[in-house]
Amino acid sequence: MSATITSVDTPQPATAAGRPLLRRSVRPGAAALSGVMLFLSFPPRPLWWLALPAFALLGWSLYGRRLRPAFGLGYLAGLGFLLPLLVWTGEEVGALPWVALSAVEAVFVALACMGVAAVSRLPVWPVWAAGVWIVSEAARARMPFGGFPWGKIAFGQADSVFLPLAAVGGTPLLSFAVVLCGFGLYETVRRVLAYRRTGELPRGATVAAILAVLVPVAGSLAALPLVDDSAEDGTATVAAIQGNVPRLGLDFNSQRRAVLDNHARRTQQLAADVKAGKAAKPDFVLWPENSSDLDPYRNADAKLVIDDAVQAIGVPTVVGAVVTPDTGKLRNTLIEWDPVRGPVNTYDKRHVQPFGEYIPMRSFVRLFSSDVDRVRRDFGPGHKVGVFDLAGTKVGFVTCFEAAFDDAARDTVTHGAQLISVPSNNATFGRSEMTYQQLAMSRVRAVEHGRSVVVPVTSGVSAVIMPDGKIVQKTKIFTPDALVAKVPLRSSLTPATRLGTWPEGILVLVAAGGVGWAVARAGAARRLRKTEQGAVDAG
Numbered sequence: 001m002s003a004t005i006t007s008v009d010t011p012q013p014a015t016a017a018g019r020p021l022l023r024r025s026v027r028p029g030a031a032a033l034s035g036v037m038l039f040l041s042f043p044p045r046p047l048w049w050l051a052l053p054a055f056a057l058l059g060w061s062l063y064g065r066r067l068r069p070a071f072g073l074g075y076l077a078g079l080g081f082l083l084p085l086l087v088w089t090g091e092e093v094g095a096l097p098w099v100a101l102s103a104v105e106a107v108f109v110a111l112a113c114m115g116v117a118a119v120s121r122l123p124v125w126p127v128w129a130a131g132v133w134i135v136s137e138a139a140r141a142r143m144p145f146g147g148f149p150w151g152k153i154a155f156g157q158a159d160s161v162f163l164p165l166a167a168v169g170g171t172p173l174l175s176f177a178v179v180l181c182g183f184g185l186y187e188t189v190r191r192v193l194a195y196r197r198t199g200e201l202p203r204g205a206t207v208a209a210i211l212a213v214l215v216p217v218a219g220s221l222a223a224l225p226l227v228d229d230s231a232e233d234g235t236a237t238v239a240a241i242q243g244n245v246p247r248l249g250l251d252f253n254s255q256r257r258a259v260l261d262n263h264a265r266r267t268q269q270l271a272a273d274v275k276a277g278k279a280a281k282p283d284f285v286l287w288p289e290n291s292s293d294l295d296p297y298r299n300a301d302a303k304l305v306i307d308d309a310v311q312a313i314g315v316p317t318v319v320g321a322v323v324t325p326d327t328g329k330l331r332n333t334l335i336e337w338d339p340v341r342g343p344v345n346t347y348d349k350r351h352v353q354p355f356g357e358y359i360p361m362r363s364f365v366r367l368f369s370s371d372v373d374r375v376r377r378d379f380g381p382g383h384k385v386g387v388f389d390l391a392g393t394k395v396g397f398v399t400c401f402e403a404a405f406d407d408a409a410r411d412t413v414t415h416g417a418q419l420i421s422v423p424s425n426n427a428t429f430g431r432s433e434m435t436y437q438q439l440a441m442s443r444v445r446a447v448e449h450g451r452s453v454v455v456p457v458t459s460g461v462s463a464v465i466m467p468d469g470k471i472v473q474k475t476k477i478f479t480p481d482a483l484v485a486k487v488p489l490r491s492s493l494t495p496a497t498r499l500g501t502w503p504e505g506i507l508v509l510v511a512a513g514g515v516g517w518a519v520a521r522a523g524a525a526r527r528l529r530k531t532e533q534g535a536v537d538a539g
Contacts, residue, residue, distance in 0.1 A: 027061045027065075027073060028061075028072070028073060028076055030057050030058075030060060030061045031057075031058060031061040031062075031073040031074070031076045031077040031080070031113075032076040032077060032079070032080040033057060033080065034054045034055070034057040034058035034061065034077050034080065035054075035058075035076065035077040035078060035079065035080025035081035035082075035109075036080045036081070036084070037050045037051075037053060037054035037057065038050070038051060038054045038055075038077075038080075038081040038153075038156070039080070039081050039082075039084045039085045041054065041156045042085060042151075042155070042156040042433075042437060042440070043156070043158065043433070043436040043437055043439070043440040044433055044436035046159050048156055048157050048158075048159050048160040049160070051153060051156060051157070051178050051182060052178070052181055052182045052185055053182070053185070054182065055178070055179050055181075055182020055183055055185075055186070056182050056183070056185040056186035056189070057186070058077055058113070058116075058182075059116070059120075059126070059129070059182065059183045059186035059187070060186050060190075061073050061077070062074070062113055062116045062117045062120060063117075063120045063186070063190070064117070064120055064121060065117040065120075066117070067114050067117060067118060069117075070113050070114045070116070070117030070118075071110045071111070071113065071114045072110070073113060074109050074110035074111070074112060074113025074114060074116075075106055075107070075109070075110035075113075077109055077110075077113060078102075078105065078106025078107070078108070078109030078110055078113075079102060079103070079106045081106075081109065081151065082101075082102040082105050082106050082109070082151060083098075083099070083102045085150070085151050085437075086098060086101055086102050086105070086150065086151070087432065087433075088429045088430075088432035088433060088434035089101055089429075091428065091429045091430050091432055091434075097355065101148070101355075104144075105140060105148060105151070108136045108137075108139060108140040109136060111136060112132055112133050112135065112136035115129070115132035115135070115136075115511065115514075115515055116129040116132055116133070116183075118515055118518045118519075119132065119514040119515060119517070119518045121518070121521075122514060122517055122518055122521070123204075123205065123208070124208045124212070125183075125187070125514075126180055126183035126184045126186075126187055126209070126212040127180060127212065127510065127514070128510065128511065128513070128514025128515070128517075128518075129179070129183050129514070130176050130179040130180035130183060130507075131176070131507050131508070131510035131511030131514060132511045132514065132515065133153075133175070133176075133179045134172050134175060134176050134179075134504065134507040134508065134511065135507075135508050135511045135512075137149070137152050137153070137172070137175055138172070138504055138508060141404075141405065141406070144354075145354035145355075145360050146351060146354065147405070148354075148404075149404040149405060149406075150404055150437070152171055152175055152404070153174075153175040153178050153179060154166065154171035154172075154174035154175045154178075154444055155171070155404075155437065155440055155441050155444060156440070157174055157178060157444070158440040158443040158444055158469060160178075161217065161220050161221075162174055162177050162178055162181075162216060162217075162220045163220070163227075163444070163447055163469060164220050164221075164223035164224050164226060164227050164447065165177050165216070165219060165220050165223050166444050166447045166448040166496060167223060167226040167227060167447050167448060167449075167450065167494040167495065167496050168219070168223050168226065168494075168495050168496060168503075169495070169496055169499065169503030170406055170410075170448050170496040170499070170503055170504070171406055171444065171448065172406075172503050172504035172507055173496075173503045173507070174444070176507055177216035177219065177220065178216070180212055180215075180216055181212065181213050181216045181217070183212065184209055184210070184211070184212025184213040184216075185212075185213055187208075187209035187212060188206075188209040188210055188212075188213060190209075191205065191206045191209050226450070226494055226495070227447055227450075227467075227468045227469070228450060228467060228468070228490075229452075229466045229467040229468045229470075229488055230488060230490075231488035231489060231490070232488070232489065232490045232491055232492055233418055233489040233490060233491050234489055235486045235487060235488055235489060236283045236284070236391075236393045236418075236419065236486070236487055236489055237280050237281070237282045237283050237484065237485070237486045237487075238282055238283065238284060238285075238286065238419070238454050238464070238484070238485060238487055239270060239282035239284075239285045239286065239313075239482055239483065239484045240285075240286050240454050240455070240456035240462050240463075240464065240482065240483040241263050241266050241267050241270070241285060241286065241287050241288070241291070241456055241482050242266070242288065242456060242457060242458065242459070242460055242462040242475050242479070242480060242481045242482070242483075243259065243261075243262030243263030243264075243265070243266045243287075243288075243291060243458065243480055244262050244458070244459055244460075244478060244479060244480040245258075245259055245262070245427040245458055245459050245478075246258045246259070246262075256292075256293040256294050257294060257302075259290070259291065259292075259293065259458065260291065260292045260293070260294055260302060260305055260306075261305065262480060263287050263288070263291040263292070263309070263458075264305045264306065264308065264309035265309075265480075266480050266481070266482055267285060267287075267309040267310070267312065267313055267317070267482075268308070268309055268312045268313075269482070270282075270285075270313060270482045270484070271309075271312040271313040271314070273482075274313070279482075279484050280484050280486070281314075281315070282313070282315055282484055283315060283390070283391045283392075283393060284315050284316045284317065284318070284390035284391050284393065284395070285310075285313055285315060285316070285317040285318070286317075286318050286395075286421050286423060286454055286456045287317060287318060287319045287320055287423065287456060288320050288423045288424055288425055288456040288457050288458040288462075289320040289332065289334075289349075289399050289400050289423045289424050289425040289458070290320050290321075290322065290332075290425035290458060291319055291320045291321070291423075291425075291458060292306060292319055292320065292321040292322075293321070293322045294321075294322075295321060295322060295323050295324045296319070296321055296335070296343065297323060297343070298324060303342075306319055306337060307337075307342065310337045310338075310339045311339045313339070314339050315339065315391060316336060316337065316338055316339070316388075316390045316391055317336075317337045317339075318334050318335065318336055318337070318388065318390070318395075318397070318421070318423070319334070319335045319337050320332075320333075320334055320335075320399070320423050320425070321333050321334075321335055323346075323348075324377075328380065329358070329377070329378050329379055329380030330377050330378065330379045330380065331348045331349075331379065331380065331382065332348065332349040332352065332357060332379050332399060333346050333347065333348050333349070333382075334346065334347045334349075334386060334397050334399065334423060336388045336390065345388050347382065347384065347385075347386025347388070347397050347399075348380075348381070348382025348383075348384070348386075349379070349381065349382055349399040349400075349401075349402060350381050350382050350383065350384075350385075350402065350408065351381065351401055351402045351405050351408060352379045352380065352381050352401075353401045355372075356401075357378070357379035358378035358379050358380070359372045359378060385411045385412060385415045386398075386399075386412065387412055387415045387416055387417050393418055393419060393489060394416045394417050394418045394419070395417060395418070395419050395420070395421055396409070396411075396412020396413060396415065396416075396417025396419070396420045396421070396451075397412065397420075397421050397422075397423065398412060398420060398421070398422050398445070399422070399423055399424070400422070400423065400424040400425060400426075400438070402422075403422050403424075403438060403441040403442055403445060404438075404441055406501075406504075407501075409445045409448070409449060410448075410449065410496075410497055410500065413449045413451060413493065413497050414493075414497065416491075417451065418451070418489040418490060418491055419451055419452050419453075419454065419487060419489055420442075420445065420446070420449065420451045420452070420453045420454075421453070421454045421455070421456070422438075422442050422445075422453060422454075422455045423455075423456050423457075424438065424455060424456070424457045424458070425457065425458045425459075426438065426457055426458070426459060426460070427458050427459040431477060431478070435457065435460065435461050435477065436461065439455060439461055439463055439471075439474075442455050442463070442465055443465055443469040443470075443471070444469065446465045446466065446467055446468070446469050447467070447468060447469040448494065448496050448497070449493075449494055449496065449497050450467050450490055450492060450493075450494045450497075451467055451490055452464070452465060452466055452467055452487035452488055452489070452490075453465040454483075454485075454487070457475075459477060459478050460475045460476060460477035460478060460479060460481075461474050461475055461476070461477055462474065462475045462481065462483055463475070463483070464483055464485040464487060466487070466488070467488060467490060472485060473485050
């Protein structure tokens with residue numbers, strides 16, 4: 001009896017007592033780690049391949065889980081991914097907006113992971129699961145407040161073997177291929193481990209798992225001929241001006257005249273270099289977004305500064321300006337400025353940034369941060385596609401944040417653009433990773449639409465990108481500079497451009513089919529259990 005009492009009363013070793021907690025922490029830890037690995041796969045790191053083990057690990061975390069735990073695991077993965085990816089959003093306004101944005105966007109990841117868990121018991125489940133992920137990316141690109149597509153898996157693949165798929169089906173197909181390959185990798189490993197335990201290897205399921213890995217790779221190789229940087233319509237010599245800002249952060253807006261002077265001065269320096277034979281004469285010049293936050297239509301001094309710079313270089317110049325009408329909302333406008341006629345054409349940014357260029361629910365948001373009042377007057381969206389004829393070259397314009405939206409670049413190409421420009425202002429975000437993440441988007445867009453892309457940025461990184469996604473020139477960050485490059489002009493349309501939203505729509509239908517099948521199977525299983533229980537009760 002005493003021995004029995006002793007064994008009951010003796011405290012258990014701490015390691016043994018902690019094992020259940022440790023076991024319960026494995027899947028949450030793996031889910032969070034998968035999100036961190038996804039973050040690490042994004043620029044400026046060239047670790048695109050990390051997305052594959054990230055989705056394999058996420059697949060292991062979610063496989064066979066019930067919906068409620070899957071939501072929690074997915075939310076951890078979303079936070080692990082988006083908190084470090086979007087840290088730049090709090091660069092000048094503190095942690096609250098950054099954490100709030102990441103927390104909201106992580107809900108989309110959590111809902112996607114619920115769908116992944118729901119379809120994970122189906123045959124060829126990686127296909128359905130990858131489709132579900134695309135549904136979440138599509139939803140995140142549209143809501144709330146017009147959407148926030150930052151963090152699409154495709155945008156981390158600018159250096160990857162999968163990039164040619166962007167020319168086939170755009171960013172939805174590129175994301176789908178990466179996610180499918182990652183989930184297929186987990187399913188292949190799961191089948192091999194099951195075989196080692198049981199000696200059984202279902203041929204059909206194993207082949208399907210292997211194909212989920214191999215088909216995206218094979219498809220990427222097959223799509224390589226679509227990646228073409230040949231000059232179908234000749235070439236154009238383009239200059240991108242990076243004037244720089246007086247200082248980092250939001251306060252650059254209070255130095256509006258200095259920013260304008262910087263860009264005018266750098267343009268005049270380029271004109272002097274051209275005259276001296278040190279630089280090729282450009283056919284046209286591109287200034288960044290916000291290069292003149294002084295409205296040149298209302299400010300005669302700003303107009304004179306721009307006139308002098310454009311007349312010095314002697315070619316059409318596109319100037320990024322803030323236009324301030326007497327009534328209504330501000331406009332983030334690109335102005336085509338002719339050296340003889342002055343301003344002749346405009347494009348108003350169509351996707352304006354919520355909480356950056358306009359404040360939704362201003363009175364409510366003010367309760368949490370007074371920084372909302374830095375935006376004293378909201379910007380309004382334009383409605384016209386921006387394509388300018390600059391010295392005979394049709395140039396499509398996608399302003400900064402718009403590069404994340406599939407329709408923005410595609411619309412310019414379908415309206416005849418032979419070249420795309422993405423004028424941007426990243427000074428607000430300091431030396432963070434934001435500018436490199438955005439530059440990767442432009443590289444993906446170049447391949448997606450088969451166009452050269454020129455990216456003039458106020459403070460860097462400015463770049464010239466070929467239609468194959470390769471950067472041929474770029475600046476250093478926070479340094480005045482001018483890039484002059486001869487780029488190929490193209491007018492053919494890639495399958496991605498022609499198909500438009502169809503690839504995304506098809507993948508949404510794939511996801512709907514998988515989720516519908518899973519729901520039907522679950523309902524059939526419940527009915528069978530009720531029938532069996534009824535038979536037992538009757539017996």
